[in-house]
Amino acid sequence: MSIAVPRLVGREREFAEVSAALDVPAAVVFVQGEAGVGKTRLVDEALAQRERPGRVLRTACPALLQPFTLGPLVDALRIAVDAGADHSLSALAGDLRPLFPEWAEWLPPMPEPADDPAMARHRVFRAVTELLDLLAVELLVVEDVHWADEATLEFLLLLACGPPPRPGILLTYRPEDVPRDSLLPRLTTAQLPHGRSVRIALEPLPLDDVARMVSSMLGGETVSGAFAAFLLERTAGLPLAVEESMRLMWNRGDLVRRGDAWARHRITEIDVPPTVRDAVLARAAGLGDAARAALRAAAVLTETSSESTVLAVMSGDPAGRISGLAEAVASGLLAEDAAGMVSFRHMLACLAIYEAIPMPERRAMHLRASRALADASPAPLAQLTRHAKEGGDAKAWGAYAELSADRALESGDGSTALVVLHDLLVHGTPAAGDVVRLTDKYPFGLLSGHERYAELLAALRRVVDSGAASPAEEAEIRFQIARLLTQMEAFEDARSEMERALPGLGHNPPKAARAAMYLGLLSYGTSTPARELLHWLRQASRIPTDAMSEADRLSMVVGLASGLLVLGEEDGWAEAAKIGDDAATTAERMAVSAGKLNVGEMAVIWGRHDEARRALMTVIDLAARHGFDKDDRLARATLALLDWVSGDWEGLAERAKELAGDEELLQPVSRLAPATVVGLLQAARGERDQAEQTLRAVLRRADELGGAESSIGPASALAGIRLAAGDVEDVLRLTEAPIAFLAGKGNWIWATDLAQVRVEALLAAGRTAEAIELIDAFERGIEERHAPAPRAALAVCHALVLALDEPLAAAAAFEQAAAAWQAIPRPYDTLRSREAQASCLVRAGATESGVALLTEVFAALSELGARATAERVRGELRAHGAPVKRPAWKGAVARTATGSRRASSTSSGCWSRGGPTGRSATCWCCRPRPSPGTWRRRCAR
Incomplete structure (x- = not known):
């Protein structure tokens, strides 16, 4: 895709007026507006669609310091006239010889010179008019007439006031660039005795x-x-x-x-685009020295400022400053309101002027601006911060920046606080004690972008490595480094830094408690056994929180809930229930958002979809109201995974792909889940080679990043593809390290997809004892936990073992597994379990029941958009003599039989015809089963 020429927008009324006027003989149209407002574009469009026939002569007035007589008209006529043709001109045309010496061979002789200069000029005007008549010009278009010479303006005034037949006239100009002594105002305000007059004023676009x-x-x-x-x-x-x-x-x-x-x-x-910059600087160059000084002062101030402030920043004598400011405003580059507040018309002009100021002069002006604004009430802290920084006053910069951040945080504007504090920490030279204080205020949760992460990390490490910090200060800065590394998803490095920080935090019990909590939280991506992490979490939970701020207390609750859920501890849900949906301050709201993000992600892993979607939508709502852009993207990345398992696939491929490529707001580990969803959808559509390529790339990236939990999803998905291809050894290789990681860590809540595919591969390889051992470990790891997804996966594992020798019992077990999946709901997993149930029925001799069930499965898979699996089931049906038509595939889209999009998977239960009912409803988990393609709403199961 390439960027296109823009359409003419926002000019419908003006276009209609100009077009209508140009269809009227001898009309005079004036189009005014500042530079860049679109006068030429409007003229282009109007001329392109002009219905009236006749010749158009178009020219423009160049921005010459000394315009020459009738210059624009001479240039246009020289091109338009065929000098070799036989022209019938009166003797009056001889007066054109000085203007067109190259036409000497065919122009009439020069008439006797006129005694009166005005008469001489009038004769030339009449000769030019005769030439226009000769060319049959119906419309004369002259652009930028604010730069026209006096003679051209006189000619246009004479032509406009003349009787028909005469050409119509279309003129464009910039009011702000019309010289004080120009004849143009006389032309634009003249009462024209003949023809129609139309005046169009173009304004900037809304x-x-x-x-x-x-x-x-x-x-x-x-x-x-x-x-x-x-x-x-x-x-x-x-x-x-x-x-x-x-x-x-x-x-x-x-x-x-x-x-x-x-x-x-x-x-x-x-x-600033070069064309805009050059135009602004050219306009400024035409002003006097004092006016240019006013422009530079306004550019340094940037914000709308009072006249007195602009004058204070300017140099020179007071009287000269006032006249210079007046000239700058009159030029149109600056605007002034009724209250005497001055500003640039647009920011690009301001930036163009600012960038042209020599650096020494710029620093001096910033210092004058800082002094001029110091006594204002209320203090404009953001402006004072900027002027102190750019003026080189490091002490004032630090003081103003911290006050500005405090005010922003108090008002709930965490984004402004982050920008100010980040700039000071990264580009300033605060002492170690100041760094401790400033990082305590820093809204880490709003930080995004690899460059800014790296800048802040380097700045904090510089302070630690300098040796200037006391042991207590070093411990507190290391604590913040660990927090930053956690956000950068460098979990092992974060753990190392937090362990180094903790012993030195005895002077700060609240921060020591938070450090212990972080050590318990740093499970994701580390090989630390769950029991050790639980030790830290339990220890942190016993620390009194009375001396903590509300934000710190909330962070402790969030940390405990998040850590327990990641480790698969049931009591994490009780802690999660203590996290509200909003809070009073920016710091507290960021803690709530972080907590809901973690709860949402873990609820997907546990298979508690209602809680997952509620938590994630709370994050998105908070982000919309408080500008938490990164949290919004993190929530949407988890929603992509939730939509995959819930069967809500419409538009999911595009959303997941876009999230997987968001390098600005999402860190690498956070992009892995949506990238895995992309691969899963490709596999579901039957694009096996592309899916395998995608998932191998995701798995390589996960291994590079060192996050073992991150490898589980892509490894499981890729193993599923390889298992379908019959490559059992590859499946065992792909799943060996992830399953060993979970076994060593003792955290089986993450094994939902991994355990199933590995058990099936072990059984296919004849390693039944290992498969049973794995199932037993999995069962022990999730016992006494309300974890619907792992429990459904465990049911599948048991059914797989039964399928070796007891197909009828296995069919019943797969039916139970399907019911467990549907209760979550995970429709695709439900259908796969039903497919396995049908196959077991056929093996047990119940062919009719098996084929009937396969027929239902095929219809539902087709409706879901799972093309690859549906085609496989279709092959099984054909093998049993039950041919079915191939669906008209349109991609992986979940729709009802009537074509409407299926209801969002936001609550547990199964799809049914009859709406919320009990177990007797007609659905797959509650017999009797419905006919194919009729699942619309959920039952209450």
Whole structure:
């Protein structure tokens, strides 16, 4: 895909008015607007669709320091006139010889010179008019007439006031660039005695039209509302600035897909397109020294500022400053409201001027700005922070930055606090004690982007490695390094740093308690046995929390709940119930969001889908209200996995692929789950080679990252593909390390998909004793736990063993497993267990019942979109003499028989015809079974 030329948007009314006027003989149309507002584009579109026949002569006035007489008209006529043709011109045309010396051979002789200069000019005007008549010009278009010479403006005024027949006239100009002594105002306000006069004033585009314009450049695809608002703020809605900014971002690969909309990697930054920069600097160059000083002062201030503040930042004598500011405002580059507040018309112009200021002058101006704003009430802390930093005042920078972060956190604006504190920690030189205090305030949960993670980690390590920190300060900074490494998903390194930090935290009991909690939490991606991690969690839970802040107490609850659930401890759900859905402060809300993320992820692993979806939707709601963008993406990544197991596959492939590629907000381990879902969907559609390629890449990446739990999903999925291909040895190799990891750790809650595929491979390899040993360990590992998914998987494992010698008993066992899967619900696993049940029935001699069940399974798999499995079942049916039609596959989409999208899998139970009922309902887990393709709603089971 390439970026396209934008459509003309937001100009429907203006386009209609110009088009209507151009169809009227001798009409005069004025189109005014600032640079980049789209005057030329409007003229292009109107001329392209002009219905009135006749010749159009189009020209433009160049921005010359000394425009020459009738220059734009001379240039246009020189091109339009065929000098070799036989022209019938009056003697008056001889006055054109000075303008067209190259036409000397065919122009009439020069008439006697006029005594009166005004008469001489009038004769030239009449000669030019005669030439226009000769060419049969129906419409004269002159652009940028604010740069026209006096003679051109006089000619246009004469032509516009002349009687028909005469050409129509279309003029464009910038009001802000019209010289004070120009004749243009006289032309635009003249009462024309003949013809129609139309005046069009183009304004910048509003938000909706900016979004429409950008969308038209991206093939009609949606752009995020935040991105459109960002562009509007930076460009003031000027179409040229919007277009050039988009092209610059596109060429630099700065645009990304997020969900179903285009957005930008970093929405706080934008570069000035060269065309915009050059235009702004050219306009500024035409002003006086004092006016340029006013522009530089306003650019340094950036924000809308009072006249007195702008004057204080300028250099020079007071009287000169005032006149310079007045000239800058009159130029149109600056705007001033009724209250005397001054600002640039758009941010790109401000940036263009700012970047052109020499660095020494820029620093001095920032210091003057800092002094000018110091006594303001309330103190503009964000501006004071910036001016102190850019002016080189490190002490003031640190003080203002911390105050600014405090105010932002108090108001719930964690994103601003993060930006300010991150800048100070990374680019400043705070002392070790200041680093301890600042990192305690740092909203780690909002941090995203590999570059910013790396910057902060390097800054904190510099302080530790410098030797300037006391032992207590070093311990506290290491504690923060461990937190940061956890967010970077470097779990082993995080554990090492936290172990080094803990002994030195005796002076800070709340932080020591949190360190112990973190050591219990650092299970994911480490080989530490569960019993050791539980020891840390239990120890942390016994530490009094009376002296802690509410945010720290909430973090302890979140940590305990998360750690216990990761380790498969049932009492983790009681702790999870203590986490509310919102909180009062930014720090508390971030703790709630983190807790709900962890609960949502673990609820999927446990097979508690209701709790999973509620928790994840709470995170998405918090993110929308408080700007927790990273948490939103993390929640959606887990939702992708939940939608896969729940059978909600419509649009899932696209969502999962987009999440798997989100390198800005998601860390590598967090991208593995949606990437695995991509591979699983490919396998379900029958794209086995592509699925295998995808999943092997995901597994390699998981192994590189060192997160053993991360390898379980892709290893299980890939093993399933290889098992279907009959490669038992590859399955055993793929599952050996992950199953050994879980056995060594003693955490079997994660074994749902892994245990099934390994048991089946062990049995196929004749290693029955190992399979039974694995099943026994799995059963012991999940006993006394309300974990529906592992328990359903355990039921499948038992059925697999029975299927070796007791097919009828195995059929009953697979039926129980299917009921367990459907109660979660996991429809695809339900159907696979039903398929196994049917095969066992056939083996036991109950062929009719088996084939009937296979027929139902085939219909439901087809409806679900599981093409590969459905085709396999279709082959079994054909082998038993029960041919079925191949479905018209449209991809992996879950739909009802009537074509409507199936209800979202948000509650347990099974699909039934009759809605919420008891066990007697017609569904697979509650006999009698329905006919194919009729599952619409869930029963209450």
